[in-house]
Amino acid sequence: MSDASSSPPLPAPKTRRGERTRQKILNAAQREIGSKGFAEASISTITAEAAVGQGTFYLYFRSKEDVLRELVLRMGRRLRRHLTLAIADAPNRLEAERRGLRAFLEFVRANTDLYRVVAEAQFVDPEVFQRYYQDFAASYRAGLLAAEARGEIAPGDAEVRAWALMGISDMVGRRFALWDANVSLRKIAEAAHALIVEGLAPRGR
């Protein structure tokens, strides 16, 4: 439990059955870890939930840490796809920002278990956790730089901006999409977007 993402991954399943079993375990782990948390989730509960034997788990994953890692990657892929789709045909960066923020909030509310899984990774495997955010930051940064070149946003430090904007999504998502299941995400997204676009400074003269 000491070192991070060590040793090569287990060989992928060779048959259709194997692949199906691996997915069943992954799904059960997502539900279990997502609802009870990493510490409370036990391999035996996961395998029971997946309706496979205890030992089967170790055919596909080296440890509980290992399965968490895999889930973080899954979350990354799904969220990325969701956001890409959402901002695909936005006319400009500020509009992309609005749609992306809204889409993120919706995604969080619809995938609370995955959200928690990623958050737990912060301590279980800092390596993949950091990479998760760094990957998002990198593409965010690129988008901001391109928009700046097009004159769609004011010039500024793209790296810091990327992290700051992710921070807004992350915290606003936690507060309004995760903790408060009822509030209208449309309104929240609008309010946050207004801050992102205009800042706090008083308008006009």
Added chain:
Amino acid sequence: MSDASSSPPLPAPKTRRGERTRQKILNAAQREIGSKGFAEASISTITAEAAVGQGTFYLYFRSKEDVLRELVLRMGRRLRRHLTLAIADAPNRLEAERRGLRAFLEFVRANTDLYRVVAEAQFVDPEVFQRYYQDFAASYRAGLLAAEARGEIAPGDAEVRAWALMGISDMVGRRFALWDANVSLRKIAEAAHALIVEGLAPRGR
């Protein structure tokens, strides 16, 4: 380990010796949990580090969760004091925002263990974790509303703004004060502050 902040707290120590011992344990727990994480930190390591017997721990804390709770409160008090001091005589809200952000980043870099302790509380005791942020949000919100009334900032949704701004501090702090120990926090704080004040929208016209 199932229910959150249950049962009344243990009675406070009655003698000077008792108080000292309790603090020794708290300090050791902060170091241990802060560096190894909640799961890896064991009571026996904590008591050894504090140079007290195993059983002594249970004179002052009901469980490992209990000591974490206490540390979150400690972090809240210390950070609040630090920030209050930092923004005490700022001439206006935007300047307070700048100083507060800078002070927060410095605090994180100087108290990495406490930062981690709070983050771990998210899963160990969601109750206190949420309260920790809600308390900050409440006073942040009040500050924004007052500033808005004074015309120092543009009108807007104070609740969402408060959480968004905390999100910026949180994420920028993690990235630049926690993960990157060398970068100049002054520059980072300035860049983030610029975004907070002006937003992304292109200036002029």
Added chain:
DNA sequence: CCGAAACCTGAGTATTGAGTCATGTTTCAT
């Protein structure tokens, strides 16, 4: 300086759950 309350101790108990393995079943290329 006395004694009752407060504090301290650390070996021992009890539980928990990760990971193994010997044995059995299914798949699929030939």
Added chain:
DNA sequence: ATGAAACATGACTCAATACTCAGGTTTCGG
């Protein structure tokens, strides 16, 4: 159709550690 590789099983082992307790030591008000 067949057999070798892949997959599946779950009772068992074993290490880790939270928490207890019976018996000691220290504190401090009167």
